[in-house]
Amino acid sequence: MANDLAFKGADAKAPGVDGQQRRRRATAGFLPALLPALLPALLRDPWFLLLLALVALGLTWAVTGTTPEAVAALWHWSPALLRGLAMNIQISLLAMALGTLVGLVIGALSLSPSWLLRRATRAYVLLFRNAPILVLVYFTTYVFPFELNLGGWYVPFPDWIKVVIGLGLPASANVAEIFRGAIQSIPSAQWEAAQSLAFRRTQIFRMVVLPQCVRRMLPSWMNLMASITMSTSLASLVGVHDLVDTATVASNTVARSDFTILVYFTLLALFFAYCYPIARWTRYLERRHEHH
Structure with a gap:
């Protein structure tokens, strides 16, 4: 009897047990409802994406049995991989510079009063915007000579200059558009x-139109730059010693899965x-342009 009374007294002294259980159940039901709302915001956070990438990399190492020897080999090859990445960046920057210069000229000529010039520039844009980039890279690599007689x-x-030309052709067509x-x-x-103020056509273009065009063109130009940068991985197919080629050589040399x-x-x-910072900057410029 004394034990039963003690047990009931202890039960009466702990009225918060049921409340704690209810709070746990409410929390357990609240989190699954909150997750679909939080997930899109988390996926837009670059630090969360980096954390996911690190977790995925750790799980891959655990599942595939990556050993410290493989990590040491990667550290040994890291300078060569960075030099390969530098080659990809160099090709992308030069291809975009070439494509931008040629594209601005083609785009200006496409608005010429001359019917012949408009048709010629339209044919150029249609040809190089719709041609596969890999075909253009092969074309410039094997059609152009391996040396010039000057x-x-x-x-x-x-070959890397030929790849620059091969990537610059579709870039110029897109920049023209x-x-x-x-x-x-x-x-x-x-x-x-501007014409009522006695400005010449070249002055109107240089002082009025072009400054506004730069702001409107920049987001699309950045998207094109990211696309051309990713296309530089095709350079390894024609013998350019870039990042992809370096990774392939390293894999064949070490010969470990x-x-x-x-x-x-x-x-x-x-x-x-x-490429990801380019994409983030592009989104920022697009939002800024919408507000203006």
Whole structure:
């Protein structure tokens, strides 16, 4: 009897037990309902994406049995991988520079009063916007000579320059379309107002139209740059010693399955580290342009 009374007294002294259980059940039901709302915001956070990538890499190492020897081999090959990435970046920057210069000229000519010039530039844009990039890379690599004869002097024509030209051709066609669209988006009232102030056509273009075109073109130009950068991985197919080629050589040299998985994960991470900030900056410019 005394034990029963003691047990009941202890039960009476703990009235919060049921409340704690109810709070646990409420929390357990609240978290699954909250997760679908939080997940899109988390996926937009670059630090959360980096955490996911690190977790995925750790799980891959655990599942595939990646050993410290593979990590040591990756550290040994890391300078060569970074030099390969530098080659990809160099090709992408030069291809975009070439494509931008040629594209601005083609885009300006596409608005020429001459019917012949408009048709010729339209044919150029249609040809190189719809041609596969790999075909253009092969075309420029094997059609252009391996060396140039300049007044009796033989100058080598390296493959990476041919890849720059091969990537610059579709870039120029896309820049021409971006530039033409930006010019046509300028209200005609601005042209008429500038003409009423006795501005010449070149002055209107340089002082009124072009500054606005740069702001309108920049997000699309950044997207194109990211696309061209990812296309530089095709350079390894024509013998250019870039990041992909370096990773392949490293994999064949070390000849370990765990190292092969690790080196290609590293290749993916390096391309992501270069292209993701470009994508984030593009989104920022697009939002800024919408507010203006």
